[in-house]
Amino acid sequence: MSPKGKYEEAKAERQKYVDAIVRSTSKKKIVVAGPGTGKTYLFREVLKTTKRSLTLTFVNSLVEDLSLDLYGLSDVRTLHSFARNVLGTASNGHDVNVFPKLSLVIKEDAKLLLDREIDFDRLFYNREDDNELLGFYEERRKYYENYHGYSDIVFAAVKHFERQKEQIPAYDQVLVDEFQDFNKLEVSLIDLLAEKSPVLLTGDDDQALYDFKSASPEHIRKRHSDTIAEYVSFSLPYCSRCTRVIVDAANDIVTAAMTSGYLNGRISKAYRYFEDEEKDKVSEQYPKIIYCQLHAKQFPWFIQKQIRKIAEEMKERFSILIISPTRVQSRGIVEALKSKGFENIMSRESRNEKTATLLDGLKILLDDGKSNLGWRIVVRSLLRGEEFKRLLKQTTQEGAKRVYDLLEPARRSEVAESLKLLKSVKRGTDVDSEKADKALKLLGRDSYELVREFLKEELDLESRKIGDRGLRKIPIQATTIQSSKGLAAEYVFITHFDDRYFIKDKVTGKTSDQDICSFLVALTRAKKKVFLISSTSKSEPTFLKWINKERIQKV
Numbered sequence: 001m002s003p004k005g006k007y008e009e010a011k012a013e014r015q016k017y018v019d020a021i022v023r024s025t026s027k028k029k030i031v032v033a034g035p036g037t038g039k040t041y042l043f044r045e046v047l048k049t050t051k052r053s054l055t056l057t058f059v060n061s062l063v064e065d066l067s068l069d070l071y072g073l074s075d076v077r078t079l080h081s082f083a084r085n086v087l088g089t090a091s092n093g094h095d096v097n098v099f100p101k102l103s104l105v106i107k108e109d110a111k112l113l114l115d116r117e118i119d120f121d122r123l124f125y126n127r128e129d130d131n132e133l134l135g136f137y138e139e140r141r142k143y144y145e146n147y148h149g150y151s152d153i154v155f156a157a158v159k160h161f162e163r164q165k166e167q168i169p170a171y172d173q174v175l176v177d178e179f180q181d182f183n184k185l186e187v188s189l190i191d192l193l194a195e196k197s198p199v200l201l202t203g204d205d206d207q208a209l210y211d212f213k214s215a216s217p218e219h220i221r222k223r224h225s226d227t228i229a230e231y232v233s234f235s236l237p238y239c240s241r242c243t244r245v246i247v248d249a250a251n252d253i254v255t256a257a258m259t260s261g262y263l264n265g266r267i268s269k270a271y272r273y274f275e276d277e278e279k280d281k282v283s284e285q286y287p288k289i290i291y292c293q294l295h296a297k298q299f300p301w302f303i304q305k306q307i308r309k310i311a312e313e314m315k316e317r318f319s320i321l322i323i324s325p326t327r328v329q330s331r332g333i334v335e336a337l338k339s340k341g342f343e344n345i346m347s348r349e350s351r352n353e354k355t356a357t358l359l360d361g362l363k364i365l366l367d368d369g370k371s372n373l374g375w376r377i378v379v380r381s382l383l384r385g386e387e388f389k390r391l392l393k394q395t396t397q398e399g400a401k402r403v404y405d406l407l408e409p410a411r412r413s414e415v416a417e418s419l420k421l422l423k424s425v426k427r428g429t430d431v432d433s434e435k436a437d438k439a440l441k442l443l444g445r446d447s448y449e450l451v452r453e454f455l456k457e458e459l460d461l462e463s464r465k466i467g468d469r470g471l472r473k474i475p476i477q478a479t480t481i482q483s484s485k486g487l488a489a490e491y492v493f494i495t496h497f498d499d500r501y502f503i504k505d506k507v508t509g510k511t512s513d514q515d516i517c518s519f520l521v522a523l524t525r526a527k528k529k530v531f532l533i534s535s536t537s538k539s540e541p542t543f544l545k546w547i548n549k550e551r552i553q554k555v
Helices: 003-023 039-047 060-069 081-088 102-113 121-124 135-142 150-161 186-195 218-222 244-259 277-285 296-314 327-339 358-367 372-384 383-394 408-426 433-442 446-465 511-524 540-545
Strands: 028-033 053-057 075-078 175-176 198-204 234-238 289-293 320-324 343-347 476-480 489-494 525-536 552-554
Touching: 003 234, 028 039, 028 552, 039 060, 039 198, 053 060, 053 081, 053 218, 075 433, 081 150, 081 186, 102 121, 102 150, 102 383, 121 135, 121 150, 121 186, 121 320, 121 489, 150 186, 175 186, 198 218, 218 372, 218 433, 234 296, 234 433, 244 277, 244 289, 244 511, 244 540, 277 476, 277 525, 289 433, 289 476, 296 525, 320 327, 327 343, 327 476, 358 372, 358 408, 372 408, 372 489
Parallel strands: 028 198, 028 234, 053 075, 053 175, 175 198, 289 525, 289 552, 320 476, 320 489, 343 476, 489 525
Antiparallel strands: none
C-alpha cells in the first residue's frame, strides 16, 4: 500500500468510531475518549443536526475553549452556571447571587458557633440530604441574603427538579464533558436531565483527577459496563495530538500500573497513535522522551536552553507548557524565566483559597453597601477573635440585626473610606492621597510598598530587554497538574519529576491511582516533545521505571 493509501485508510478507520456514535439512535450514550482523541470534533458532528443543545462541564478553564469551538452550535456552561440559570427561572427571573467561597464562610461560622469542623461541600457532593448540619448551612445562607456557593447551588437545582420534574428543560441533545470527575451530586443533575433529553457523556477514567470534590471514576465505569444497562458504550481510540513515543509511553504506564495491582476496575480500552503524514514526520524528529536530573535552581536555565534549541530547529512560532506539581514551584519557575527575559508567560493556576479575603467582602459591599455577607467577611479581618465571635453569635438570635447595624460607627466609617477608594479607582477618578493611605492600610498595604513594587517591575522589565530578542515573545503557559486539564502545547516540560512530589502518600511512599492518573494527564498534554526534569540524583522516579527504556533519552 502506498503511503497516501495508508493515511487515507487510517483516517477512514478513525471516522468509523465517530460515525458509529453519531448514527446511534440510543438516547443515552457513554463515550470513553483518551487524551487528544477528538472529543471536540465528535461534539461538532453530533450537534450538526440539533437546534437546541446544552454542553456541560465543571472545569471553568474548559468553558471558554468549548464555547469557541462550539460557537453557534451549543450553549456551553459550567454546572454551577447552569444551576444558577435554573434557580433564576424558578424565581421568575430574579437575580441569584453567587459567592464561590460561601461554603468556606459558613464552615468558619460552624467552627466558631458549633465548635465543629464541617466540610459542607462534601455533604452536598455526597447527597447527604438528611444531614441535620445542612439545616445550619441553610440558616446561615438565608442570613447572608440567600447567596449561594458553587456546591449548594447545584444541590438546590437538583432538589428543585426532584420536587418539580415538569420544570426539567428538554433539549435536542445534552453533551457532558469530563464525566470521570463528576461526583454523586453532579451525576444526580445529569440523570435528571436525561429524563427529558438525549444525553451523551464523555470522559476517561485514566484521567480522573478531582477526588478532592468527592468525584469518582466509578460513575463512568458503571455506565460503561452492564451495571447501568440503558447506556450504550462507545470509544474514541485514536490520539491525533501526541507523537508516537508519548502514546506508547502512556500505554507503558497503564500496563505497568495494572501489573502492579493498580487501576482496578479500569475500563478496558485501546489508546492508539493516529497514523498521519505530518504527525509521522514529527514523531520521527522526536522519537524519545527527554529525562534529566538537575538541582531545582537549574530548571529555568535548562528550560531556557531547550527553548533556544527548539527555536533554532523550528525557525517558526511554537508553544510551551510547563507543568509543576505545586503552585509554589510553578510560581518560582515563572519568576525565574521572567528574569531571563521571557515576557509572554501566562500562569494558569487554580485559586483554591482557604478563606474569604477582606477584598472579597469589599467587592460585595461595592454592589450592596449593607450586605450581611459583605460586612461579615470584612469585619472578620477587622475584629479580634473573641470580639468577632460575640458579634457572630448576635447574628444567630431571633430577629437578628444586620451586621452593619451591630457595628460601631467608627468601624463603619473606616470601611466606608476603603469603599470610596475602590469606587474612585473603578471610575478612574482622582483619589485623595491621605485617604488612600488609610484605605490601603486597612487592606494590609501601604502606598510606599505599591510604588516600590511598581518601580521594581518596571526596572526589571527594562533589564529583561537584554535577553534574547528572538525568545522574548514565545508563548509560555505555566501551571500545576490539576490546572493543566484541557491544555496542550507543542513542547511540555514536567518539573520536579520525583516520587516525593508525584506520589502523595509520604508515609508509605506507595503509589495511588490518583498519582498515576495525574502523571498520565501531564504527559499527554504534549503535541511534539516532553521533557521530564528531576530534582534529585539519588533515585529514578517510579513512573520513569514504568516506561520502556528505549523510549527515554537521558541528558
